[in-house]
Amino acid sequence: MHPIVKLLVQRIALGLLLLLAVSAVIFLGVEALPGDTAQAILGQSATPQALENLRAQLGLSDPPLTRYFNWLGGILTGDLGKALTNGADIAASIKPRLANTLFLAGCAAVIAVPLAILLGLVAARYAGKWPDKVISGITLSTISLPEFVVGYIVMYIFGVKMGWFSPTAMTFPGMSFWDRLHAVALPVIVLVLVVLAHMMRMTRAAILNVMQSAYIETAELKGVTPMNIIWKHALPNAIAPVVAVVMLNLAYLVVGVVVVEVVFSYNALGQYLVDHVTKRDLPVVQAVGLIFAGVYILLNMLADVIGIIANPRLRHPK
Amino acid sequence: MADDLLLNIKGLVIEATAYPPGEPPKDITLVHGVDLALKRGKVLGLIGESGAGKSTIGLSAMSYGRGGVRLAAGSIMLNGREIRTAAPTDLRHLRGREVTYVSQSAAASFNPAKRLMEQVIETSIGHGLMTKAEAEARAVTLFRKLGLPNPETIGSRYPHQVSGGQLQRVMTAMALCPKPDLVIFDEPTTALDVTTQIDVLAAIKEAIRDTQVAALYITHDLAVVAQVSDEIMVLRQGRMVELGTTDQIINAPREDYTKALVAVRSIEHEEKPEAPAVLSIQNVTARYRGTNFDVLKNITLDLPAGQTLAVVGESGSGKSTLARAITGLLPPRSGRISFAGRTLSNETKARSMDDLREIQMIYQMADTAMNPRQTVGDIIGRPLELYFGLKGAEKQRRVQELLDQIEMGAGFARRYPAELSGGQKQRVCIARALAAKPKLIICDEVTSALDPLVADGILKLLLNLQAESQVAYLFITHDLATVRAISDKIAVMYKGAVVRYGQKSDVLAPPFDDYTDLLLSSVPEMRLGWLEEVISTRKMASAGN
Structure with missing residues (x-):
């Protein structure tokens, strides 16, 4: 077997194992909370008999291990259980919200990732000179402001003053792609501003690190233009650290944007999770927690895989 | 005629900003007004020790200053144009x-x-000089001319997939591909094994001749530059010492400094007679963890007390691994190592304090072998504390003695390694080893990173110390001139095995086995025509190709 295939298989197996471990942690964490679902439904004043009956009905009186495997088996078959608060099927509720989350994250990523890398390259090319300082200054100030502040500023300028976009990002089923795009424009702008700095800084640092290498001097002595040196000689050797940071930011775009969702009243997974945390709706919290963990593990695994593939020593062994 | 002059440098001054530790930055002058002229198709050798400014001058022909170096004044004319101030x-x-x-x-x-x-x-x-197809065809021609294996396909490999000697040839091909007027060779064979160097050197020489390109050939090795250049310029501390034809510089040097360079390795060392061994290695075989081949194969060697055993071989021959086996860092799989009459435990951890004290090491890179945040006094004082429990004034006195022994003055105890020259650093490492009063010092390529004259001083010091204290040296090196200068016994290693072993006079006397012959004949000699002679009479190709 080609050594790189072996490495990749190992890495993916490790990711799956990690996901399994996380599912156990999520289950145990919820299990360790005082009270249980039956208590949460019936409230403090429930009689012991009523609790007993409900537990039997929900399968809560089974041993924890059995319940864990039941839960896990359900997830694997697409059955995430029912929400306690309204009895709705969790999978059905998550589906459109997950789609909304991924749509928003995807739009932000499509703009932010290339833009951040480009800005990073330009900053590295003019390191210490004014373009570098301007880029660093702007991106650092947008990351320093809290998301809701950026959100309200953007909303005020583009939504209220200019009136280009709707200040709230309302979506509904049956909306066309372009309408949907128009609706999420403002949150996308906010998210781009928030994630730009991190990726830009990492690209700049990784490139500058590679620029110390002897082969960069070789390229310089070959008369290669500065931008070509960065693009052709430095970037291919800086991919692994850049991809790692890009993936962390993509994960953030999926799991960490609840504040932005709230600011723009965007109906997505973050809000759904927070709503149900406040209602102590544990099956929902478990399900969404697992999805978020899965996204993190998947993206980081992808970063590792790309890092491995980008390394010529692994791709072309002696 | 001036038209003939490809490169004409006049009054070149090169400056840089130095950042001495604990002091404000200051400007220093690296090159003080050097003149240099090179005709089309000629090869000029630039020779000197480190700090002579040879690379700096070489790169100035591209109007390039490495690491903040400034081409401050003077004129650099290339093909009739001033390039020092070019955009x-x-x-x-x-x-x-x-x-x-x-x-x-x-x-x-x-x-x-x-x-x-x-x-x-x-x-x-x-640069728009050729189409892709033309350039590739030329590259393949050059690969073939430079003697690279599989010239048609080697270009599709990645750098890590070819050996060091091959890469050096590919880089030469890369330099020649655009048909330049001038190529700057900056120590192109210095990092190679001696047996590989000779092939690369021959390939470079032939390529220069065939393409009629002019070259600046920069090296610290006079014997190497003598093989390829028409003229030689000797540099020292940024100034020209002497300029002449290769023949004149080698055979009739005018300046004292040049004479010293030509006469380097002047040490004559009489081998001592056979004597009882202090270190005895018997049938030692070792391999690295997770590998399935032996890097040391059934090694048997004896080192008499107060004598020097030189272990010679190319990189990868297992010489440094042997040192790791002796010190217990790589426990042998089989075999026995006895030292001063007792059998040593295989692993370092299991050895007694005295076993550890009596075997000391000196490394190639004195720089990385010292803690940069400790003073010389601390560095030398540490083994005194560890092994002898010395403290305070007594320790100071002993540090002083040791500094005297390595011919360095009292003031050095307070200095930091960064404030020392390369030779001084290596002396401090020697003092640290001596501080433990060892019976055996393992010297791993201790002079390889040093300039010839400095290395000579270190070898003399080591011989004097041996005469005074009867310490034995296991001297690992790839440099046969060093071996001649210092050893009593020699072991030649090749691919993990000892191929020749005995008293120096026996090992260096014919008849030779093929490998020893290759090794001995590959050492550059300071005479014209040596390279051609060796290439035409060799029995065996080098392994590093």
């Missing part, structure tokens, strides 16, 4: 088209993420 865009057009560069470490100078061919033809295409 960056003009320099880009000239670099890689009119002048190209071959560096010491081709391994570091190739982009690890790109195939060799892409890098070799980059300039020819980027």
